Amino acid sequence: MITVTPLKSYNQPKALNPPLKLIAATIFLAALALKAQQPPRIVVLLDPAHGGPDAGAHLSGTLLEKDLTLSLNSRLRAALAPNNFGLISTRDSDPTVPFLTDQRAEIANRTHPAACLTLHATSSGRGIHIVTSALPAPREAADLPSPHAPIPWDAAQSASIPQSLRLANELGVALLHARIPVLLTQGSIPPLDNLNCPAVAIEIAPLSFSKPASINDAAYQQRIVQAIAAGLSSWRAHNPPVVPGASPNTATGAAH
Amino acid sequence: MIPRYQRIIFWSLVGGIALMAAFLLHGCQQAHKRLTALNDATPIAAPTNTNTEDVTLAVANDADASISPNADQVALPQDPSLRARALLDHLLSTYSLPGSAHPLQSGPAVDDVFLVNQSPAPNAAVVISDNAAPVPQSQLAIVNLHDSFVDRHPSGILTEALTIQSIIGTLHFAFPAIKQVRFLVNGQPHDTLAGHADLLRTYPAADTTSHPRPPQLPPDTPDATTDTSTDATHP
Numbered sequence: 038m039i040t041v042t043p044l045k046s047y048n049q050p051k052a053l054n055p056p057l058k059l060i061a062a063t064i065f066l067a068a069l070a071l072k073a074q075q076p077p078r079i080v081v082l083l084d085p086a087h088g089g090p091d092a093g094a095h096l097s098g099t100l101l102e103k104d105l106t107l108s109l110n111s112r113l114r115a116a117l118a119p120n121n122f123g124l125i126s127t128r129d130s131d132p133t134v135p136f137l138t139d140q141r142a143e144i145a146n147r148t149h150p151a152a153c154l155t156l157h158a159t160s161s162g163r164g165i166h167i168v169t170s171a172l173p174a175p176r177e178a179a180d181l182p183s184p185h186a187p188i189p190w191d192a193a194q195s196a197s198i199p200q201s202l203r204l205a206n207e208l209g210v211a212l213l214h215a216r217i218p219v220l221l222t223q224g225s226i227p228p229l230d231n232l233n234c235p236a237v238a239i240e241i242a243p244l245s246f247s248k249p250a251s252i253n254d255a256a257y258q259q260r261i262v263q264a265i266a267a268g269l270s271s272w273r274a275h276n277p278p279v280v281p282g283a284s285p286n287t288a289t290g291a292a293h
Numbered sequence: 294m295i296p297r298y299q300r301i302i303f304w305s306l307v308g309g310i311a312l313m314a315a316f317l318l319h320g321c322q323q324a325h326k327r328l329t330a331l332n333d334a335t336p337i338a339a340p341t342n343t344n345t346e347d348v349t350l351a352v353a354n355d356a357d358a359s360i361s362p363n364a365d366q367v368a369l370p371q372d373p374s375l376r377a378r379a380l381l382d383h384l385l386s387t388y389s390l391p392g393s394a395h396p397l398q399s400g401p402a403v404d405d406v407f408l409v410n411q412s413p414a415p416n417a418a419v420v421i422s423d424n425a426a427p428v429p430q431s432q433l434a435i436v437n438l439h440d441s442f443v444d445r446h447p448s449g450i451l452t453e454a455l456t457i458q459s460i461i462g463t464l465h466f467a468f469p470a471i472k473q474v475r476f477l478v479n480g481q482p483h484d485t486l487a488g489h490a491d492l493l494r495t496y497p498a499a500d501t502t503s504h505p506r507p508p509q510l511p512p513d514t515p516d517a518t519t520d521t522s523t524d525a526t527h528p
């Protein structure tokens with residue numbers, strides 16, 4: 038049922054009608070164009086490491102690693118959400134019971150994110166350490182398991198290693214652009230080997246060896262977060278999602 | 294005149310004080326010895342009839358996340374297990390020296406290293422010829438870390454990974470027969486070194502020398518660099 042408003046009653050001249058329609062059409066087309074230009078939505082899993090009885094490293098003063106990673110999780114969500122990223126967090130509070138790395142890997146592997154970031158912090162070293170799994174990468178397509186073959190839990194990351202290395206590199210370049218020292222390395226850090234998505238562990242260290250307290254500096258943390266957001270945008274541009282339009286409805290996760 | 298019973302009580306008390314003083318003095322000496330042993334960063338004493346020998350240590354550097362081979366001289370016992378333990382104690386004690394590139398606190402680090410002979414896999418036993426040199430038996434090294442070493446180790450992905458790689462690389466240089474390395478803490482399986490590096494898995498014993506390269510700009514970036522001179526060799 039359409040209700041027609043009698044224009045005459047408002048004493049508006051009829052001549053204004055076509056230009057109004059034109060403006061409305063222009064706005065509609067501009068909105069469509071903007072939507073077409075928007076980067077494809079991808080889902081990113083954020084895993085603030087540690088939590089509950091596992092406090093992680095004791096950073097400067099009374100700061101605990103589990104609290105810093107949770108705060109970084111919030112900052113990253115705030116920076117990524119407006120840029121058309123779907124976000125899942127493995128935790129958005131401090132759990133009261135142990136939250137095992139296997140449980141985190143289960144969440145990640147069930148939701149099929151385009152990228153998985155495990156967040157850590159340390160008072161050793163400086164800048165950002167980006168770590169990928171030390172598992173050997175498949176040398177050729179023939180080495181990849183068939184889609185129907187069971188994937189060993191301890192080697193789930195193996196097939197994603199080339200993508201994980203590219204993701205680590207994109208994040209590293211963005212951090213260097215933000216003038217933050219960065220090291221790319223490999224290690225056996227649970228749950229990296231159990232994730233079947235492109236995955237990196239991001240470990241935040243103080244800005245310099247002589248300023249251990251800088252790890253708690255909000256401006257430094259925000260610079261890191263902005264650089265990671267830029268790196269993820271670049272990663273998305275270079276690695277568009279294979280499945281068109283990862284469903285935004287599945288990407289709510291632990292929302293704040 | 295002091296009554297007899299008061300004299301007996303007096304001398305009993307004097308005797309008790311003397312005993313307690315001796316007990317306290319002994320306790321202080323024991324505590325001092327324990328603390329001195331904890332702060333002693335030197336490796337375990339080598340047999341007096343052993344000369345120093347050249348070894349290669351896989352040395353970690355936190356600044357660039359590298360592991361580099363470093364020639365050193367150290368006196369080592371002949372028994373392979375004791376030899377491996379003395380070598381690792383020497384390696385880890387160097388990290389507690391001032392100015393270390395991978396700073397760790399001093400103190401006891403390795404309780405034992407067990408070397409277990411492993412039979413080769415059935416399908417790996419390929420005889421090339423009758424007079425071929427005998428293939429050396431592969432070994433599994435079980436490194437039993439001291440719990441105080443684990444408690445004192447800095448917590449962090451990179452620092453823990455470098456310690457593990459340094460231990461494995463040093464064992465690989467000195468004992469080529471070691472093909473795998475496992476870790477225990479006080480004789481028990483332990484999940485991580487200090488919250489991050491996995492201590493429950495079996496590590497392949499390989500050359501862990503590595504110099505991670507800096508991030509490379511993607512090829513479609515206008516100012517992409519093609520410099521690969523700092524390529525990495527990963528374990």
Ligand SMILES: [Zn+2]
Pocket residue numbers: 086087093094102156157158449450488489
């Ligand atoms: Zn951590």
